[in-house]
Amino acid sequence: MHHDLTSLWKSNTPRFVVVLDAELAYDHEAHARYQSAERFLPTDAAHLSPRELRTDPRVTPRWPCHQVTTLSWLVMTEAEDGLRPVRLETRGLPEQNEAAVLKAFFADMEQLGHVQLVTWGGFHSDLPQILIGAIDAGLQLPSCLTGLLSPWRRDASG
Numbered sequence: 001m002h003h004d005l006t007s008l009w010k011s012n013t014p015r016f017v018v019v020l021d022a023e024l025a026y027d028h029e030a031h032a033r034y035q036s037a038e039r040f041l042p043t044d045a046a047h048l049s050p051r052e053l054r055t056d057p058r059v060t061p062r063w064p065c066h067q068v069t070t071l072s073w074l075v076m077t078e079a080e081d082g083l084r085p086v087r088l089e090t091r092g093l094p095e096q097n098e099a100a101v102l103k104a105f106f107a108d109m110e111q112l113g114h115v116q117l118v119t120w121g122g123f124h125s126d127l128p129q130i131l132i133g134a135i136d137a138g139l140q141l142p143s144c145l146t147g148l149l150s151p152w153r154r155d156a157s158g
Helices: 005-011 026-036 042-047 050-055 098-112 126-137 144-148
Strands: 016-026 066-079 082-092 114-120
Touching: 016 082, 016 098, 016 126, 066 098, 066 126, 082 098, 098 126, 098 144, 114 126, 114 144, 126 144
Parallel strands: 016 114
Antiparallel strands: 016 066, 066 082
């Protein structure tokens, strides 16, 4: 039996594949709030070993204490011979803050409609960071990305 493998993933309607990559920086204000909640003082780090200094979240901020500083996304569309690049977008500091970067990305995704997201090795950190940044800025996800709110549901996550 012969199967056309390309027909297994290609849709009948135009669709976009968006490859994104986020660069992050420490949000020292958020980390200071975390340290305060933990009642952690800088002097408390004096007795920690070098390894503990690297691994203790009270000393070294974890990803919830990061901010998106730059976001790049490559928009591609399906063509007869595979995926074709349409354009590459980049937004970031110092011209825009995290909220403005995410707002531009969400507006572009809303305009595109149906998209499939692929990250440059960042599903474990880029997408959660984008969601945290959106919550922090009070931004609503575009309708094409609402599946990101249920990543455990493979059929709904996109």
